[in-house]
Amino acid sequence: GESVGLHLPTLSVQEGDNSIINCAYSNSASDYFIWYKQESGKGPQFIIDIRSNMDKRQGQRVTVLLNKTVKHLSLQIAATQPGDSAVYFCADHSGNTPLVFGKGTRLSVIA
Amino acid sequence: ETGVTQTPRHLVMGMTNKKSLKCEQHLGHNAMYWYKQSAKKPLELMFVYNFKEQTENNSVPSRFSPECPNSSHLFLHLHTLQPEDSALYLCASSQERRGAGELFFGEGSRLTVL
Numbered sequence: 099g100e101s102v103g104l105h106l107p108t109l110s111v112q113e114g115d116n117s118i119i120n121c122a123y124s125n126s127a128s129d130y131f132i133w134y135k136q137e138s139g140k141g142p143q144f145i146i147d148i149r150s151n152m153d154k155r156q157g158q159r160v161t162v163l164l165n166k167t168v169k170h171l172s173l174q175i176a177a178t179q180p181g182d183s184a185v186y187f188c189a190d191h192s193g194n195t196p197l198v199f200g201k202g203t204r205l206s207v208i209a
Numbered sequence: 210e211t212g213v214t215q216t217p218r219h220l221v222m223g224m225t226n227k228k229s230l231k232c233e234q235h236l237g238h239n240a241m242y243w244y245k246q247s248a249k250k251p252l253e254l255m256f257v258y259n260f261k262e263q264t265e266n267n268s269v270p271s272r273f274s275p276e277c278p279n280s281s282h283l284f285l286h287l288h289t290l291q292p293e294d295s296a297l298y299l300c301a302s303s304q305e306r307r308g309a310g311e312l313f314f315g316e317g318s319r320l321t322v323l
Contacts, residue, residue, distance in 0.1 A: 141316045
C-alpha cells in the first residue's frame with residue numbers, strides 16, 4: 099500500500115548549524131503533511147504542517163518545503179540547538195484516510 | 210493539565226494477565242486513536258473512534274479490545290498478550306476523524322509482556 103518513508107534513519111548536526119530532514123511519500127493524492135518531534139520518553143509533538151496547495155511554510159526556526167513533483171517533503175531547522183535532539187516523523191494524509199507516519203529520523207545535536 | 214493523558218505510563222504483565230490502558234483527552238475533540246510504536250517501526254494505527262463509534266480497526270488481533278464510553282475517554286483492554294506485543298502504546302485525539310488536521314498525542318503507555 100501507500101507509505102511514507104524517510105531517507106536517513108540518523109542525522110548528526112553541530113550545534114548552531116542548520117538541519118535538514120527529508121521525507122518521501124508515495125501517495126500522489128496526499129493533500130496534507132505534518133511533522134512531529136518525539137523526545138525520549140514522550141509522545142510525538144506537532145511541529146509544523148503544510149497543505150498541498152503550498153510549497154513552503156515557515157514557523158519559528160522551522161521551515162517545511164513540499165515538492166509535489168517528486169513527492170518529497172523536508173523539514174529545515176535553523177540554528178539547531180541541543181533541545182532539538184529527538185526523533186522526527188513526517189506523516190501524510192489523503193482524503194479521509196488517517197495520517198500515515200514514516201519510520202522517523204533521529205537527530206543528534208553535537209555541542 | 211496536559212491535553213491527552215495516558216495511564217499507566219509503564220505496565221509489565223504476564224501473558225495470561227488482563228490489564229487495561231486508559232486515555233483521557235481534555236481538548237473537546239471528537240476523534241480518538243490508538244497507535245502502537247515498536248522499535249525501528251513506523252507508528253502503527255490500531256483503532257479509530259469518531260463520536261464514540263469505532264470507525265477503523267487496522268487488522269488488530271482480538272487480544273486487543275478497545276472501548277470508548279464517551280468522546281473524552283478511550284480504553285485498550287489487553288488479554289493473553291504475546292511478548293511481541295511489548296511496545297509503546299500511544300493515544301491521540303483530533304477535532305474530528307475526517308479531514309486533515311493535527312493529532313494530539315499522549316505520553317504513551319510503555320507495555321512489557323513477559
